[in-house]
Amino acid sequence: MGGIGKYIYRVEPRDVDFTRQVTLMAVGDNILHAAGEDADRNGFGLRVLSANNASWVLSRFAVEMERRPVQYEKLCVETWVGEVSRLMTTRNFRVSDENGKQIGAAVSYWAMIDLTSRQPLDLRSNPEYLKAVYEEPSPIEKPGRIARVNPVRIEPHRVVYSDVDFNRHANSMKYLEWMVDMLPVEWHTERACRRYTLNFMHEARYGDQLEVCFEDATASLFEIRNTEGVALCRASLEWK
Amino acid sequence: MGGIGKYIYRVEPRDVDFTRQVTLMAVGDNILHAAGEDADRNGFGLRVLSANNASWVLSRFAVEMERRPVQYEKLCVETWVGEVSRLMTTRNFRVSDENGKQIGAAVSYWAMIDLTSRQPLDLRSNPEYLKAVYEEPSPIEKPGRIARVNPVRIEPHRVVYSDVDFNRHANSMKYLEWMVDMLPVEWHTERACRRYTLNFMHEARYGDQLEVCFEDATASLFEIRNTEGVALCRASLEWK
Known part of the structure; x- marks a missing residue:
């Protein structure tokens, strides 16, 4: 247990x-799936947590890709637990293609919450979790805090x-989908997203009426707001 | 080759x-994925067809489920080629759970088209395809033609x-998603969809402005129309 877990996906x-x-x-979905599988392998997956009325909550996520693999290519996602502080832990990822060439990497921040109080739990009081920590630095810059967005375009x-x-x-990944759906469609052929960073701040629930705000700065910046103007999620997409 | 192909999925x-x-x-996605894999196995998958400037087009699809399996359950999809007429072929499916108990079945109609002319090709002139036919009847009623819908509610x-x-x-499956997203959310807890039937009539393309029309009859009826009022897809969802 602990160490680096390795999970294979095929681009369907x-x-x-x-x-x-x-x-x-x-x-992103493959990477997060690998996180779930690896947590399972180490004894702190969602099923175990849920039996203890706890759950993982994704707080920040950064993904870098040198290229986007095509249909039917296989991907290997390697993942390990990085630092653990009282209320937050880092999980790192490397993505390789079928030839073993690294083509991407990711870093995620997670909190463990109590499902009744919705309050974060102290990760350092969990000996199982501390055992899983693997001493290898994050492969890319960690996901930073994204500032408030000044939208040029808003979609409901x-x-x-x-x-x-x-x-x-x-x-x-639905937040990211709503954002990407707002981009000019030619960008998907003419540009390549080098890195995306997501900050998850509040939950969006069924029936919520949201605004997806887009600012076309050096990076593409997004903010998803509720009707009170509270930001639920922010993102930055950097292009090559 | 030919015969029944068997494909395993896990509910992620x-x-x-x-x-x-x-x-x-x-x-539906798992079932259609099994269709793709089985076509590949028999030498008439999308990659082979695409090299010949041809493709499969799904024309009608009916799925029946006794229950919806839960997260992490495994499903087995068995599939075989049924009848072949000049312009249309049937592919059949059985869905079983981990204990081998049949919990669902499906029938699909497909045409093979030339990608340049968009015209259907004669399936009976393809000896490879005829070899794959397996003599076992469709496990459920075939997908019938759905009549024009008189909407009580329309969503753009x-x-x-x-x-x-x-x-x-x-x-x-996106057409089905837009439809299901219009249903009252309690239906997903209070009712169970026994059978759904889809008719695919015309393609919807990027940027198309559509109307999703809902008629609450004995079954839930849907029609997706373009701005000219042309029906692109119709569906019927029957509930337990």
Whole structure:
């Protein structure tokens, strides 16, 4: 247990866009799936936590990709637990192609919450979790805090049935999907997203009426707000 | 080759809704994925067809489920080629759970088209395809033609980046998603969809402005129309 876990994925037809390359959401989904599998392997997966009325909450996520693999390519996601502080832990990832060449990496921050109080639990009081820590630095810059966005364009989005996951809130990759759907479609052929960073601040729930705000700065900046103007999620997409 | 192909899936966290049961879309996606794998196995998969400037087009699809399996359950999809007429072929499916108990079945109609002319090709002139036919009847009633819908509710939908697949049109399961997202959310806990039938009539492309029309009859009836009022897709969802 502990150490580096290794998980293989294949880019399926449903994971690709019209360029036949894997979408940013599907890459993120594979990486987060590997996180779930590796937590399971180490005895602190969602099923064990849920029996203890606890759950993992994704707080920040950064993904870098040199290229987007195409349909039917295999990906290998390696993952390990990095630092652990009282209320937050880092999980790191490396993504390689079938030839073993590294083509991407990611860093995620997680909190463990009590499902009744919704308050974070002290990770350092969990000896199982501390045992899983692996001494290898994060492969890319950690996900920083994204500042408030000054939108040039705003699209409304009501949270629908298919947005909501087993946690009864909008799935992390759905926020990214709403954002990416606002970009000019030619960007997906003419540009390549070098890095994306997501900050998850508050949950979006079924029926919530949201605004997806876009600022076209050096990076593409996004903010998802509720009707009170509270930011639920922010993102920065950097292009090559 | 030929005969029955068998494909195993696991219900992943991204496949379930807030009830932790697999969505109707994810079941359909697994079934259609098995169709793709089995076509590959028999030498008439999309990659071979695409090298010949041809492709499969899904025309009708019916799925019946006794129950919706939950997160982490394994599913086995068995599939075989049924009848072949000049312009249309049937592919059949059985879905079983981990204990080998049959919990669902499906029937799909497909045409093979030339990608330049968009015209259907004569399936009976393809000896490879005829060899794959397996003499076992369809496990459920075939997908019938759904009549024009008289909507009680209409929701607009613009086709966005994430709706569009490698074929550059909206993915089949996306039509179903837009429909299911219009249903009262309690239906997903209080009712169970016994059978759904889809008719695919015309493609929806990126940027198309559509109307999703809902008629609450004995079954839930849906029609997706473009701005000219042309029906692109119709569906019927029957409930227990």
